Amino acid sequence: MPIEIISCIANKTWADDVFNAGADAIYCGLVNTSWHKSDIELSWADLEQVAQTAHKLRKKLYLAINRDLSTEDVDGIINYIDLFENGTFDGIILSDWGCIEAIRRKSTKVHIHLSANTGCVNEWDLKLAQEMKVQRIIVSPSLEFDWIREIVKRYKGFEWEAITYGMRCFNEVAHCPCQTKCDDGIVESVCCHRLELYKNDKPTGIERAFGHALLNGDVAKKFYELGINHWKLEGRAKGLPHILKGTKILRDIANKIEG
């Protein structure tokens, strides 16, 4: 089962570097439709340019629209639905069930990824996702391994994705027991504390804040063995060096696992 590394961009000029670092796909936001400031999101025109770059390299582009939307927002997205149907964009990441409903009324071809921002994924939402022909589930960092194993086993037919929020040093925002703050806020290698995460297969407050600890190769391998072969790196607000470093680490881990 090949591993897909999905990295992110905050600017159309990042795309080449991020693909060269080892990403198989990139995702980015659409201006005015995410939780982030508009200066890290792209316009429809920029997105089309990035899509061309991706497809020339036989890579993919996903559009992330992961906040709750007004009726006008949804109608605006529906206006561009043919760009998804004709393959200009390879998929759309959504957290708004109303938007999924609106897209499915128009098209069964659009590849939909259910964002972890829909909330913690329980059985009913997974059944609903099946009925609405969602293709991919992005697993919430709050879920325990046992439950992830269970839902991957029970709900066949989905692609499964895990997310990591990148390379932020814990001491920027929390209190890492190692007491060592990384110089530029970007870890050189996996922070010592991350090795302690998932000790009992239960996500800690750290995972809830920072996503799955995919940058730890042992944890990444555990996810792979569960059947989760799409790995996403978040953190585009932290800048390009941060994303390139994280992408390379994930690519190295994936290469080791795939042999």
Added chain:
Amino acid sequence: MLHDNKKGLHIHQSTSINDELLKQYDFYILGGVLCPLCRADKNEKHITRACEYIRGLQPHKKIYIQQPYYLLDNSEQFLNLINQLRSSRLIDGAIINSPGILKYLKQDGLEIVFSRFTIRKRKRTNQYLHDMIKGHNVKAFECFAKDKDLVKDIKSFEGIDLWLREEPETFYAFSANCLTQRYLEGCTGNPEECISGTYMLKNAKQNINFTLSGHFMFAKDMPKVQEDSGDFSSIIYNASGFEL
């Protein structure tokens, strides 16, 4: 849209329930029900007893159960509990955040309110979501009064009441049940030493809203709902978190 200006009380699992408190409100919402992040010891027996107790003191007032935000692998358990409480007539409704559950809830005699909860707390909603859920006995949407755009969105839905939520008086009570304390060993219980506690205290003075992804909301300085906030069906007040 009702203009009956009712006052609801959100009773978190840590609140003392007594008649003095209940008398002041028109209906009640039980939160933290089977929530893995709240008290792990809140099982079906406890919830049923709480409902029986409230029914005994205020038999003519409605009780709603809130679907816990972190409802994961105990979703079957939650569904069974709701159905059981409904058939015993111990609850009158449920506040739901998963659209998926609406197909599986037996809804006879159950009022459904659609929750403000998404992972980042809902800020907007749309007609398409309303179309998805309207056939399932949904009588109201709830939201925080300060989310003006969301209030406007909900008011545009035909036949849907608006429940306004006050900001919680204090979520500081969560520090006693912090995620770190539950999941990491070696925590001293002192917020200044644990990872989550340091995060909270570091940012407390900045009055920043966080999601429940390891962060907590400090709402002590948040604006309170004014009772003249305009058209709404109910205001829901949060009981302060204090120990049973």
